[in-house]
Amino acid sequence: MTAAVDDRLWSAIGDPTRRRLLYLLLACGPSTATGLSAQVPVTRQAVTKHLVVLDRAGLVRSASAGRERRYEVDAAQLARAAAQLNSVGAAWDARLQRIKRLAEAIQRSKR
């Protein structure tokens, strides 16, 4: 059921820039807002805001590294997000199969 999907996770992962940041962290390993901002077309301040959203959703973890924070992907939470994305599609597949069975049964009873 779609309503059970975690809103915070959805909105965190629903944004293209945040997905890009997740990629970069997955592909290149842990990094800071400064390091990441060199690779996306937004300012370091905007990157920081996005990282805070990802952090709140639990998708990344951060640790102090000198004057900045160093971010890395939280694999367990990302796996949960992927499972939820798949489950929404799977839920609709199941509903559509039930629609099909029901409509076909009604049609047969009419013939």
Next chain:
Amino acid sequence: MDHGSIEREIRIDAAPEVVFDVVSNPEHVEQWWPDGARYDPTPGSTGEIVFTTPSGERAPTGFEVVDAIPPRRFAFRWTQPPGEPARADNSFLVIFELTPAGDGTLLRMTETGFRERGWDDAKVAAEHADHVSGWDHFLPRLTAYLGRLGARR
């Protein structure tokens, strides 16, 4: 392009009139989806659908009919709090489109609204974002990544 959408298509051996009734009439909807459905299947009508949680509690969610054009199209918004008007940022939009196919029906379902939820200042940044960072690009990589993680364990 909306990356936060789900699209499905299914061929059904029943006339479009029958399929339309199944996807729009609350009595039928209860058979394939929620535990309870209370709404009038006409455009603009609001009501609710009810799910039962695993712990046995009643969990109602808002339901608003957007379009009802028999036997071609039925659209609604859901997940808004019951009694509240449906908006782009508090609900999902589901559209059923029916096309005759031989003596059956091709049913196409689209659900959108994921991207708009909790949409904030990120919108400005999103407009500059690279188009390749959409779901179509993201999901296969995510799946591959998770596969690698699984393989390491």
